[in-house]
Amino acid sequence: MLTLHTAELLVPGPGSAPLPGGAVLVEGDRIARVGPYEELGAACPHARVRRWPGVLTPGLLARGADALLERTYYPDDPYEITELGAGPVTGAAALADLKMTEARWGNSARRGTQKLLARGVVAVSGRFTVPAVRTAVVRSGLTILPPAGDEGAPSPDPLPDFVRGDPRAGRESLERAFHGVLEPGAPARFAAFAVAGPDELLEQGPTTCVATVIGGRLLHRRR
Template sequence: MLTLHTADLLVTAAGAVPLAGGAVLVEGDRISRVGPYEDLAVAYPHARARRWPGLLTPGMLVRSGEELLERTYYPDDPYEVTELGGEPITGTALDDLKLTEARWGHSARRGTQKLLARGVVAVAGRFTVPAVRTAVVRSGLTVVPPAGGAATGAAASLDPFAGRTAAAEAYHGSLEPGAPARFAAFAVPDEASLLAEGATTCVATVIGGRLLHRRR
């Protein structure tokens, strides 16, 4: 099936000139065409159209994957929130939880959903807990090795823009014909607003041509 994703502004890669009314045509798990929505809609009249508000960009890469998913516990809402609260648990507080591998796996699934809700399509890290590794793979997120130039001592964050000076620094890949169909849409008018307002403005995340997150 052909799907045409469009937004008010399309950014295909870091440093690329934004295209007003741009669109990405997806066939299967790949990008088939990129260009003005009006042109692609005429050329492919049977494609299903998905219109997103704001900005359409490559998906995001988040750093410190092990810290986020193997050393942070996300309480199960609503079942554990009364006892544990709703905030992620880290550090020595984890000792009191006596977590099993299965619980780490469940927590990682909740963590990956939080990442998808922030436009994240890839995570840097090396996962050693089998249940966590399985949760990451099943989520659709791409796992990449930690970057040698990553900042040391920086706190791990679900926000891919944490510690960045420009939104484009978090982009993973580019949107071009033949590339994997992984991108995100944010309810902001431009890249500067995206950095300022943050990744929680995400309204949709697509990986492998599948819509894995959509804000309700």
């Protein structure tokens, strides 16, 4: 089935000019065409159309995600919220008190990957040493990449500077966060953010994500 994803602004990737009213035509797990919505819609009148507010961009890469998924525990809502609180549990002492098992790490990682998908993440990098965690990441649809040489020590906050609202973050920070480009033949993995443009995305971060697509499948949609 053909699916046409469109938004007010399409950002194909680093170094590419944004396209107002742009669209991505997906066939299976690949991008078939990229261009103006009116043009692609006329050429493929039977395609299913998904309209997203804001900006359509390549999905994001979360660097050092082993720290986020193997050294951070996500409480099971609602069963553990009263005891542990709603926020993630970090720190060696706190995790030791939880008496973590591999199975529990795997369950936590499944909840963690859902949080990543909800922020437009389509790929992660890191050294995953807990088999259940790696299995959870693979099953989520996220692509696993080896750590880049410039990543340094794993960080508990692996997303790029612009996510943290760092006032020093610039456009290069956002472009470094993209994984892949939106072009014909490329894997269909991208995200939509409810912002007016890249500058607003830098300012507000990926909590504005409204949809994440991986392999042509809609894996996250804000309700």
